[in-house]
Amino acid sequence: MSAGPETGAAAAPEAPWHAAYPKPKTSEPASLSSEEVLALLKGRSENAASNDFVLVDVRRNDHQGGTVRGSINLPAQSLYPSIPTLYGLFKAAGVKQVIFYCGSSAGRGTRAAGWLADYLAERGDKDLQSVLLKGGIKGWVAAGPEFTEWMDEYDETAWS
Template identity: 60%
Template structure:
């Protein structure tokens, strides 16, 4: 299932809150132009030491899927997803998964249409230069 489908499903089934899904935007200085609605921003530069705490918080909240992304999800996104997946594996936890948003926020914006409806603080002028 695609992330957009998951967000749509959350809108219709839980009053707009994806109770078992969280999106993590890893951008720091390049965090302009908007983010996917419902994402939390945890810059990758300070992420690694916080993985145990994040894992505990996500588990306590009943999160089943953590979706990581950055600009393209080739660097920070894939690295964070691997770190978190390794942590999950070390705990032999089969109830939570670590995933990557393919193509990152740039691919999300480039897809246009309904994808843009699921953005918070979308600013097209910031993306004209990036996409």
């Protein structure tokens, strides 16, 4: 008989990606509705020089179907070690609000917003705010055409 893998032995479960980083102390970050974020986007389109906020899409492998217009993609899986650098960039640019989202904003988005909120609290920074887009990109798309018009690379077939 040839030696092979043991049958019946359970493989050790793989730790989730976020287990490598501290759990955010801020477990329920401030949030904005899709309507509130849309109002910010419309305000920016009227004042192109405005850089008051940054939208951060933290999806990685599920980053298809489009993204909220003007978002930057910083996957949550690699975000934590970049927070000090991002903080410096946001402060230098005069950003007042960083708005995170993922698919539903119930996991990665909440974690990312919590990490930045913790970082801001540690520094006593009350000028920059870390918030979450309620419902994530799925909620944004479900809100209808007025919202999907404000998406880059929107692909309706990815949402059906």
